[in-house]
Amino acid sequence: MANYDLSDDSVVVVIGSGAGGGTLANELCQKGIKVVLLEAGKRYGENDFVNDEWDSFGQLSWLDKRTTSGTWRVAKDFAGLPAWICKTVGGSTVHWAGASLRFQEHEFKTRTVYGDVEGATLLDWPISLQDLEPYYDKAEDKMGTTRTHGIPGLPGNNNFKVMYTGAKRLGYKNVNTGRMSINSRARDGRPACQQIGFCFQGCKSGAKWSTLVTEIPAAEATGKLDLRTQAQALQIEHDADGKVSGVLYADKDGNRQLQKARVICVAGNSIETPRLLLNSASAQHPDGLANSSGQVGRNYMRHMTGSVYATFDKPVNMYRGTTMAGIITDESINDPARGFVGGYEMETLSLGLPFMAAFLDPGAWGRGFAEAMEGYDHMAGMWLVGEDMPQASNRITLHESETDQFGLPVPNVNFDDHANDIAMRNHAFKQGSAVYEAVGATNVYETPPYPSTHNLGTCRMSEKPQDGVCNKWGQTHELANLFISDGSQFTTGAAENPTLTIVTLAIRQADYIAEQMGQKSI
8 A cells, every 4th residue: 555745746635435435546546546545434344343233333333423403303313413324444335235226317307307396406417327327337347236237136035025025016017136236146256145134234244345345455456545544634725726735634643634635536425525615614715615606515415215114924034134135116207296206216124123223213112112123023124215306405514613523613414305305205105005015014114214324415516617516527616626526416316326326426537537637637
């Protein structure tokens, strides 16, 4: 692994090692470019992961202080935990379930297709599905995504079989074990999935793709990567010529270091990325970097989510096998006749007993709650995930008085469901319940959204600078050598799980950065 000097202003600094940052760092290193990768968390390996929900949550999660506001239920039930993401090498790819779905063509043109949705700030992406298709191919091959490139699907566990039977009885056509970036057979030196479960706790076998086990080791092997762990970015500095010039970060001992840079790429998740830009305000950029449009932090999306669980007369043992290897995609179409625009997916989901107790109905107690928990081994579950509407008021701001361990303002996450989100969730609850009722469920539990795992928007792509923060390459409109490299750049959220698209954009962005560096444009 390389070790670059703090004064080396020829390096690309990538902030965050998850799906966007970890992939981008590797792609750049493979092109011979020097990269400093700053990761706020520690580095763990497969032997460090624990198949225990509470212990794993404390080991991997981003638990720094955050605040919430708005009418979303998360602000009431989990006020200090708006997002369930990771602070570790590999970022949330350590925690993710593996679902890897391409966006649909219409989801890149929602303003055109959906029209003027009152209260929503819909905007067409400055790119199309056709622009991304060759990069989707590369991402799926890199990640070993099942049901692509001749890779077979994963087997279906009991949780999937229950959902499949109910879905078919309702007439759904598109039901399978999904496109998953979890090896269904040995590939790239990693084994096939052993159906251990505990997919959210870090894959102990290495079958699940993550930047921790694939991209970062590959980047290190080039000799071009300088990975610095427990290095939390605090501010981005710029020079008088309007270019970003370095990143101020706190090292593992709390000492402040300034790494000079030729290019800076921010991939800190849709909460930390805008927070960093806002905390980097200067006399030249009084409202924060890349924020003359006022769009930094706005249009926060978390997907329309919710869950449906059901108990049955016979055991299901939903926790056995791959957590999310099961999907119904029929409802992901755009059909306004249902009472909303956009669509949603139904995906198998299992939570362990501790999280089930926390999430089934936050704050609940009594006979009904005890009955549900006693029926845990007879329970099946699914997660509902759909396209939520971007809104200007759904945003990340700096708290006026609360500060973190470094003395910087913490992020506040404000969110209100749009009427379209509520209509979609109600429809999804009804259909998810019907799936289980079709196979004889004795009880059905419609469960409200958990802390967010799909954090999107806040630094969105736009064709016109006044409408967003970055262009179609993730390059900020104002600062040519500053890039957004994570889900923050999403213009809209689509119905699909976002990781595949984040990786796809990172591969594409790496080509662009290398080209621009070669031309000395940045």
